[in-house]
Amino acid sequence: MSLSITSNPLIDKLPPHLKQFIKPQNYEEYTPINQAVWRYVMRKNISSLSKVAHDSYLNGLNKTGISVDSIPSMYGMNRILKEIGWAAVAVDGFIPPNAFMEFQAYNILVIASDIRQLENIEYTPAPDIIHEAAGHAPIIANPDYAEYLRRFGKIGCKAISSKRDYDIYEAVRTLSILKEAHGTKPEEIKEAEKRVEELQEQKENPSEMALIRNLHWWTVEYGLIGSVDHPKIYGAGLLSSIGESEWCMTDQVKKIPYSPEAASRDFDITKPQPQLFVTPDFAYLCQVLEEFADTMALRKGGHRGLAKLIESENLGTIELSTGLQVSGTFSRMIKNEDNEVIYFETSGPTALSFREKELIGHGVDTHPNGFRSPLGKLKGINLAIENMSPRDLKAYNFYDGEYIEFEFESGITVAGTNITGIRNIKGELILIQFSECTIKYKDEYLFKPEWGTFDLAVGKEIVSAFSGPADDYSFDLVTHKSSTTATKHTFTTKQIELHSLYESIRNIREGKNTKFSLEATFDILAKDYADDWLAPLEIYELIYDRDEKFGENILEHLNNIKVKKPEIKHLIESGLDIIANKTTAI
Secondary structure, three states, X not given: OOOOOOOOHHHHOOOHHHHOOEOOOOHHHOOHHHHHHHHHHHHHHHHHHHHHEOHHHHHHHHHOOOOOOOOOOHHHHHHHHHHHOOEEEEEOOOOOHHHHHHHHHOOXXXXXXOOOOHHHOOOOOOOOHHHHHHHHHHHOOOHHXXXXXXXXXHHHOOOOOOHHHHHHHHHHHHHHHHHHOOOOOHHHHHHHHHHHHHHHHOOOOOOHHHHHHHHHHHHHHOOEEEOOOOEEEOOHHHHOOOOHHHHOOOOXXXXXXXXXXXXXXXXOOOOOOOEEEEEOOHHHHHHHHHHHHOOOHHHHOHHHHHHHHHHHOOOEEEEEOOOEEEEEEEEEEEEOOOOOEEEEEEEEEEEEEEOOEEOOOOOOOOOOOOOEEEOOOEOOOOEOHHHOOHHHHHHOOOOOOOEEEEEEOOOOEEEEEEEEEEXXXXXXXXXXXXXXXXXXXXXXXXXXXXXXXXXXXXXXXXXXXXXXXXXXXXXXXXXXXXOHHHOOOOXXXXXXXXXXXXXXXXXXXXXXXXXXXXXXXXXXHHHHOOOXXXXXXXXXXXXXXXXXXXXXXXXXXXXXXXXXXXXXXXXXXXXXXXXXXXXXXX
16 A cells, blocks of 8 residues: 655645645555546536536646546646646545635645445545546636635635534544444444434534535535526536536526525535525635625624634634734633623633744743733723833833733733733734733732733734634644544455456556456356446447447346336436447547
């Protein structure tokens, strides 16, 4: 098994917390049946999507190194994607939504390297290489769309999730690992399924992450472009679903002009979508994204933003009006009668940053047990510390080595010896350190001298709140446990023989030496694998215009399968139509 990970300069620059999700593609583990599934879907896509997909799709297939005949390798894709400023990495199925979007912010396409099984050839709700490589990759060759994807990642990775969002992700991830792991007991899977169902049935106001994932779904995954009356497909979910890409163009699917309202429209990943949204062009996608971003705590800050972080119970960041950024797990805030935050607390490791760079001496080692600070203007002078001139600071005794007592408009009092201050690039104080410090609010002590040195965060208000740390390197975020080593496929003797039959067909098509002739391959298929329809279809493609009698035998066999399994009749007929129309390459 190959353990190498294909790279390019963009991948090399990723922070460790994203690199932890990357896995080797292990190309040699794709079976000949996997390759045949890829080839069928791609040939079917090119046959049908040439009529309904946006022009960028077919043009992008050439630009991004996506082959019709073979599952793409990460090496080949990265070599070509590099030319358009992007890269691709293989991951193991589901990764956290924030991480998925952050990859996009770095111009990196996340590709689940597994491929759907033959029985799920039309559609699978699980991420797979057909969806990711054949669906997402070609469209990013369009510069306007690529910029939308990058901007979406930049904004989306900052969206604050609720605790329920995190719980659902962990539950789904646990269930997927259990289902793939060998030797898992049925009762363990049943219990995991029950946990997922219980969480999904809980009702609460949607989080920012839930809303922005809706936008992602109705654009990146299931988007249409053009006019409502004559739309084209650009969403990867539609481009990679040979069934839904045709059905979505019928009158059975309602077409709605795209707008920020799409964020409030939920979706069911297990069913065809009853309605789709149509954007007039790719530039309009960015306009709607910016309108939505204006509603996020990332841009609004304030008590609502801090409340979202507290409710999430996960690592987040607030930015103050001075630019000081506080990253940690927020646990408390105090508001005044105008709903302005006058005090906040974190619990556990906390780091202070400015412009996404940790302040020297203010990482988690300095603040292992949390951080706290009052905010606002000073009482009596109606002035925030950040707005004080050097003369003001001296007049009010904000001087190194001097004892000082002062009160905020909120009523919070501070008394202690000013040790030193840290200033931002504009020369404004962003942090003041005190010894022997006492902080009180009404009858409560918020800080006592015996607790150590106190760092006052200077800022009159919270201007931004977002998920994750300000500086990616402040915290140890490499916590993902990969399940790849526990899910290696094993095959029965009969399955291995079927693989060899598919391999023989592929070798003959490519002019290589083969174990079985086409006639011998078909005889074994008809006798021992009577329900398999894709291999006979591939044989027919190779001989239909050269051996009439052999071709008639194969057609008779395929007709028998259609009678016995009517649910796949349309798949066989579509394959025959492609052969008849000789749609074999881009």
